[in-house]
Amino acid sequence: MAAAPIVVHRPSPSGGRRVTAYGKILGLAFDDHDLVEFLRRAGLPETENLIDDPQMVEWRGVRAHQWDAA
Template sequence: MNDASTAPIVVHRVSPTGGRRVVARGRILGLAHSDHDVVEFLRRAGIEDAGELLDDPWWVQWRGGRAHEYEAA
């Protein structure tokens, strides 16, 4: 059974300088500074409807903070 701990897409905690690393199935896609960036990285990785998946824990695990936040504290 899949859960957030085994989601194929991981959006990591906000870096000290801002932005979040996005990883899909172990492959680093880039440093996102917005949901738009995440969607674009995933689109380039072949996931066309990525915008619809961002809040689906079966697909995306948000680590270290609230989802959709990209600014350093």
């Protein structure tokens, strides 16, 4: 199975998670709204449903939709 093209990295110590798509940094997201907006700006369609698709998005470090450091 190929790696997901979008990666939501582990939370930073100060909160937020770096988001990359196809190897390019999109920004530091602090919630699902930020993530959806980054993906929309990157031209990805139907981003609200996309963030829960494991073939498209890999959540690293902690569970999906957790935005603060554990």
